Amino acid sequence: MKAAKSDRYWNPVLETLPPEQLRELQFRKFRRIVSWAYERSRLHRALYQEAGFHPGDLHTLEDSVLVPKVGKAHMRGIQGKDPFPYGDALCVPIERVTEFRQTSGTTGQAVYQADTWQDWEWWAECWSYLLYAQGYRARDRVFLPFGYNIFVAFWAAHYAAEKMGLEVVPGGVLDTEARVAKMQELEVSAMMATPTYVLGMAECAQRMGIDPAYDLMVRRITCAGEPGASIPATKSRMEEAWGAKVYDHCGATEIGAWGFECQEQPGGIHVNEALFLAEVEDLETGRPVTEPGTKGRLVITALDRIAMPCVRFDSKDVVEWAEEPCSCGRSFRLCKGGVLGRVDDITKVKGVLLAPSAIEEVVRSFPELADEYEVVVKKKGDLDEIALRVEPAPGLPPERDSEALLRKLQHQLRLKTNLAYRLEMVEAGTLPRYALKAKRFKDLRKIEA
Amino acid sequence: MPNRWTETEAAPPIASPYAEILAELDRGVQEIKQAAFRLKAAGEGIQAVERNADRILASTRMLEINVSDMMGRPRSLASWTEDDAEL
Missing domain, CATH: 3.40.50.12780 (ANL, N-terminal domain)
Structure with a gap:
């Protein structure tokens, strides 16, 4: 058959x-x-x-x-x-x-x-x-x-x-x-x-x-x-x-x-x-x-x-x-x-295992934020510090309450990754743009060491 | 060594709901393959024949991967030769 x-x-x-x-x-x-x-x-x-x-x-x-x-x-x-x-x-x-x-x-x-x-x-x-x-x-x-x-x-x-x-x-x-x-x-x-x-x-x-x-x-x-x-x-x-x-x-x-x-x-x-x-x-x-x-x-x-x-x-x-x-x-x-x-990307920050893709998932779930973001992990004294820079989505009015938005973002990031971030909203269009593979996650701890 | 990269012993066909059509397709694939090898030999080194026959054989290898490997038929790994030992 x-x-x-x-x-x-x-x-x-x-x-x-x-x-x-x-x-x-x-x-x-x-x-x-x-x-x-x-x-x-x-x-x-x-x-x-x-x-x-x-x-x-x-x-x-x-x-x-x-x-x-x-x-x-x-x-x-x-x-x-x-x-x-x-x-x-x-x-x-x-x-x-x-x-x-x-x-x-x-x-x-x-x-x-x-x-x-x-x-x-x-x-x-x-x-x-x-x-x-x-x-x-x-x-x-x-x-x-x-x-x-x-x-x-x-x-x-x-x-x-x-x-x-x-x-x-x-x-x-x-x-x-x-x-x-x-x-x-x-x-x-x-x-x-x-x-x-x-x-x-x-x-x-x-x-x-x-x-x-x-x-x-x-x-x-x-x-x-x-x-x-x-x-x-x-x-x-x-x-x-x-x-x-x-x-x-x-x-x-x-x-x-x-x-x-x-x-x-x-x-x-x-x-x-x-x-x-x-x-x-x-x-x-x-x-x-x-x-x-x-x-x-x-x-x-x-x-x-x-x-x-x-x-x-x-x-x-x-x-x-x-x-x-x-x-x-x-x-x-x-x-x-x-x-x-x-x-190689999965790394411990403040003793917590972190996959950079988890940050991407949170950032891009916010329609108020643009596609680009940048994560920098470094040492502050003996402690790890993780900073996240984001941009407002294009076309959004500048008077929007970015403080409230960042608080909401912090909450979601903590839920997803168990980490607290130093957050910064930068002007639209200032973060690097990439044509092929992006490098949005920068771990400076090894360089500093 | 029991497992050589140029296999010489046939294995039983792998059971498939497509068994009937696979047997028919495999016969066609082997005919193309043998025709391409004959063509290559008959070309006596004429590049326009040999290189195009090699391309046919490379494409025929994709048919073997999709069809003939299910039949357990032994074959070389390099499509341009019938016996890898000649590489």
Whole structure:
């Protein structure tokens, strides 16, 4: 009997595969990519031998924990050596490499990434799963307002959109005003950008006398690069500003496009478990987390990427499995709330664990406040001090009672984060604006030390 | 070593409600793949043939990921060769 197909899925065969069969497929593919890395990457082989691990030790998917993890530091350590500039993790002849990309370098030295054309096809495949799940179809005209440079950003989205038959408008070197004007002229139906830039473009459009929700035709936005599209208050701001549905997506240069929010907007992102194996480790103990309710560190394997394999890569993303499956029918598991933060970002202030995304959620839940804010943590004597600077929302009368507003903000912040802040309302437009990834959280304690 | 990166032994197909259509799709995928390899060999190094055949093979690999891997069929990891040992 042939199963009924559905136009909800890019590939119903894999997206609705029952969990037991999905785990079997993952295990076969995991064993294969681990063996490939062991045989062909000097970096991986050395790590595995040092740990006493051999691919033949893999008998079940649970054995994945035997495989040593790889992190950014490993990749930085081999960089610049032969085969230049990728070093010991390159698994294919260098003449098969067709793509160079590098990480943004926000956490240190940029990491170089090689891909073959096969890998690039795979990148586009990952994005096809997610764009289709978010409702993109061949009738869409999609605008990509990004720099088309050495960062992977939305490059693969461009190729995926082409593969899916969409009409792609590359908004490369245009400035923001020119991008807004082009989007209006061409009546584009969708776009992709970081949450920071989505909000920044809306602000720019308003300055041009254009209301994106009414004067533009954008009805679907995909975000990447920052967690904002999974932060309810930020998502609402974007959706209201643009009159569009906003969807989240998660990925990284070294990993691939591993997660996506579907049209159901279930308050989380699906891991594409046909193409990736996601493992979550307890933040304190490092033990595997398989049940909902515990936040952990995402360790991830790209099951089909070959030039520089991503095998048990320590993403440093903090995630938590959701309790319920998604009503979309996919068997791919959900990470509740998307990426909740970075292991490096979660810090103790006055002895309290703080995730910067919690501050964003509170600030952006206040319609009286603008999108931008800045958090600075520093030492005052022996004590930590946390300061938050905010701006009034554009167009609000200046005589509004900012003292009362800040008191309300303080109350909400305390409820959400258990911390008291030194608050300051600054003049509209004075805080820094960002085009790509924003740096709104500054911890000066390490610098001061 | 029991698990080599170029797998030589077939595994049983993974159970799926799409089993019937998968078998049919997989046959088509393998035909494209074999045709592309034949084309590449017949091109005797003509770049316009070899490079375009490689692109077909890379795209065919996406079909294998979406379809044929469910059938448990052994395959190389690099789409441009039938045996990774030749890399």
